[in-house]
Amino acid sequence: MSVFSEETIARLDELISRYPTKKAALLPALWVAQDVGGGVLNPDAMEAVASHLELPPAEVQGVATFYTMYNKVPRGKFAIEICHNVPCMAFGAEELIAHCEHSLGISAGETTPDGHITLARVECLGACCNAPAVQIGSKYYENVSAEHIDALIVQIKSLPDNPDHTPQGLISETASF
Amino acid sequence: MSEESKKSAEKTANTQAANPNPSPASTPHEAGSQQVIGEGSAKLGNAPVGASGVPVSMQSPTAPASPAAPGTPTSATGSPSAEKAAEKASETPRDKTDIEKKDSATSEAKAQAAATSGVEMFTVTVDGLSVEVPKGTAVIEACFRAGADVPYFCYHPRLESVGACRMCVAAVELEQFGARRTAIMTTCNLQVQNGMVVKTGTPDVKKAQNGILEFLLANHPLDCPICDRGGECPLQNMTIAYGPPTSRFIEEKRHFPKAVPLSDFVILDRERCIQCMRCTRFTDEIAGDGQLDLLDRGAESKIAVFSDTKFTSNFSGNTIEICPVGALTSRTYRFAGRPWEIKSVDSICAECGNGCNIAVQHRMGEVVRINGRTNEDINEEWTCDRGKFGQYYINSDKRLSSPLIRREGRFVESTWEEAFGMIADRLSQIKAQYGAGSIAGIGSTRCTLEENYLLGRVMRGVIGTNHLDHQMSSYPLLPMQTTIAEIENFKTIVSVGMELQREQPIVYLRVYKAKRRKGANWIEVASLDSGVEAILRQVGAEAVLLLPHHLQASELERAFAFCQETGTKFNLLLPDANSWGAPTAGILPNALPGMRPFADGRADVERMWGVKLSDAPGKAAGDIFASAAKGEIKAIYVMGNDPAKEFADPSQARRGLESAAFVVVQDLFLSDTAQFADVVLPSSSFAEKDGTFVNIEGREQKIKQAIAPRGNSRPDWRILADLMARLGTPVPYFSARDIYREYRRASGA
């Protein structure tokens, strides 16, 4: 009764085979589930992963909701992810977020009505040395100023789709692990 | 040290000498607060409040005082906490007191014993006192052994430590990377090292404790006045003992919807949660269903059931008891009273045969809450939800409140006098006309041992009939071959044809413990035919077979024979609170008290009861109903049982009850069987009487009266004793205890 196709289950099984325990395959299994779910991880998919890895569904949901990289709600074609942790905050991340909210007309965590751009707050991107840091798809932008982000917004508005997609979408488990 | 505090120091030392196992409950901060009461079970603040505020641990000899994780042998060289205070003041080593010297001698002996058995012992100095503990002990436990005072929220001796709350800080000097250094560290998730030095009360530690509490309270709503935990809340107690006088936070607190029901029994208030993860660890490690988990992260972290489904675990109520704040509270106890208004009575659960030790807590004559009590041999400190939430029928308005007599087809309320008069007249008349063999008695696996014994005496000794039974379906009475606790030591556990979680909850917890902690293999099969024999043939004596009573008797006997052959332990698990008490009381067609055959027990019983017992063979329940349907049995006396509903073939029971000329039923409610009765007598629930239950292992345990009998109801034993007097055999039974003593003698003990 799984929500997964046989092909997906084969992908999961292959992942499981790489680890000493089924539980250890949880993170990549969630990537796969998000991938086949069209970039979204809904409760049905979490439950299916749970039953496949023999874990309590609550534990899977706990893990999925811990990481901002798993999308519990659908995202736009582009996601502007702005780090709001301490170093970035000290270098104006909050102002940057407010600026984007203003110019996109949405709040952080929301998607523009045309489904094109999602604005998100994320935890430390590991680029604190060049705070504030922003990630769009698999690209990092550092020392980001308001002008800089405005230019980026104009640029991605003109693109029909994200050429390098979200990082997790790119990750075909066979290529990247 | 002032003169006075010296005195109190001596006093402490003396009490502790009497109790060589000082529990964390005897540490000073707890002694002054509610949360203590009780036990080493670390069920913070939820321990039962004894009558008149006396700590229950002093009332109940069953509550063990050891704070250490179960199975962890620990020893102390000395512990007077008042001495510790003196130590803190000077911070220099000092001579040991006599008591400490004696203790250290014992602990040396223990250490040697441990060394010979291969357990390495480490010496740790806590606040100037050295204690020896086995390698692998958590520092917090070593501190408890030394009588030191370490506050905690997330630590629980039965759960794995996660270091989630940071409350248990102490200044720990240890060997690290080749150097000795001192650091403020959490002690619950740090193992002792040999020669470690721990200080629990330095200014740095105090500052850290202050800080942790300030953080924990930053988002806490502090709605104590409307919180069911208020008054027995570890967060309140710790704040008083260790908290900062004021908070520097002026920001708006985090908000969540209040009072979210997780199930029919448990309510969650996420604003109060301190993310200690006791509840999530409980569902994962103890109950094994992992239904609760922490979702989201950082300040948004919240406890939840998967995707807002229901918290269906049969053990959900335990999370309420171990939650150190008022985040998880009970729906049945919601706003039912403040903890200090509640009286608590130690008793035994009446719902199943496991025999959990419970505290029946009542306020103004109403049972408001049932909590678990520690008994390491049975339920450790847990209960199932049936035990915690399934016994509120006690307070039901539908309870019978006075005797009912059937007149012209309808029940009419009567006095006890009238009812007894009628029963005595009718039974005497039937006996005179048709002989004693036309009267039969049905006992109950839910009434006490004493009550069943007395029913046996009324039937056999006063009326003179042997038609007596208690089983609603026939199963062999084969005793368990292990105790509940021993189950956890088997390598293979095979359970057949039952949902263990619901049918035998506490046995299930042991089985899960064996599987989780000791790597046992738990095999659940639907029936004995599913390859059980092949499995047992392989594992033999390393296995235990768990069987429900509702299998065919022939199958059970087959399994029994097979187990004898392979050396597998055979455990037949009976269903009700007193499934063993009814037969041992002698409620069997052909056995006397103590389950003695007539040949054995006859002389004793005849001498004690002063009568000659009938020689006619007794009939079992099925035959009783069949004979009644044929008109041979005229009167049936049913105590606390409901054959019209629960007999293996209910229609057969109904036919018998219908045909019998005279039926008496003692029950709490107007049961299906009571519908056939001519006289219905209202009896009292387990919370309203004293007595003995015999659990699945054959262990006798006492239930104690918590509240007065509802309405005009009376305990079953009282009813039977009164009836005996009306039938011409008055015996002055004043208490269930009197009957118990008589039972012991009658059973040849």
Ligand code: SF4
């Ligand atoms: S609900 Fe209670 S037990 Fe669970 S994490 Fe929160 S405070 Fe701890």
Ligand code: SF4
């Ligand atoms: S396991 Fe049995 S004895 Fe224990 S609480 Fe549940 S019903 Fe009561």
Ligand code: FES
């Ligand atoms: S805090 Fe923003 S990248 Fe680390």
Ligand code: FES
């Ligand atoms: S008790 Fe040690 S961190 Fe919570």
